[in-house]
Amino acid sequence: MESENIDIALVQEPHSFKGTLPGFPSSYRIFYCQNFETAKAAIIVRNINISTFLDLNYLDYNLVTVRMTIDKLSYFFVSYYFEPFKNIDSDLQKINQVFSNTPTNRLVWAMDANSESETWYSLSSDSRGTKLTEFISSHNLFVINRLSAAAFSAHKKRSAIALRRTQTVNNKKVMRADEFSEFSTSGVRR
Numbered sequence: 001m002e003s004e005n006i007d008i009a010l011v012q013e014p015h016s017f018k019g020t021l022p023g024f025p026s027s028y029r030i031f032y033c034q035n036f037e038t039a040k041a042a043i044i045v046r047n048i049n050i051s052t053f054l055d056l057n058y059l060d061y062n063l064v065t066v067r068m069t070i071d072k073l074s075y076f077f078v079s080y081y082f083e084p085f086k087n088i089d090s091d092l093q094k095i096n097q098v099f100s101n102t103p104t105n106r107l108v109w110a111m112d113a114n115s116e117s118e119t120w121y122s123l124s125s126d127s128r129g130t131k132l133t134e135f136i137s138s139h140n141l142f143v144i145n146r147l148s149a150a151a152f153s154a155h156k157k158r159s160a161i162a163l164r165r166t167q168t169v170n171n172k173k174v175m176r177a178d179e180f181s182e183f184s185t186s187g188v189r190r
Helices: 088-101 127-138
Strands: 008-012 029-031 041-045 051-060 063-070 073-081 107-112 141-143 185-189
Touching: 008 073, 008 107, 029 051, 041 063, 041 073, 051 088, 063 088, 073 088, 088 127, 127 141
Parallel strands: 073 107
Antiparallel strands: 008 041, 029 041, 051 063, 063 073, 107 185, 141 185
């Protein structure tokens, strides 16, 4: 983050050890649920001039929500990890509850979707990807991924779900999660 001058990173499947996220300078603010041995979602803030508020109502091993004030504007950041073998409907209900109870006019949502959709440049779509795409559309969100080399590759699968330099706020880089996450999808409220 330091070398790229990145202020905020939304991370899925971060390296964790005994309920902690090691390896970050003590000046970084690291938000994740500490009640579990393994964290599947985190938000890391490097810039000390960004005001942060962790919403404990929406904090779980796979969900982190932080409200941030950047240059006097309030943004709502969500980092989410979808378990690959869990029914996606329960995850979408959890996210819908967050969106229903929180103002999201300046929303930045990064996720590891563990699904495929041509919307985020997978070679095909699966049922999980279709449901997630419908959810994104129903909330007037749009995917801001860019077509690029695959962020995840295995002998049977290839996916280009990757969050790149996604948003600039007053000429500041807000996040770049491709270096911290296997693969991510992101939504930003229109």
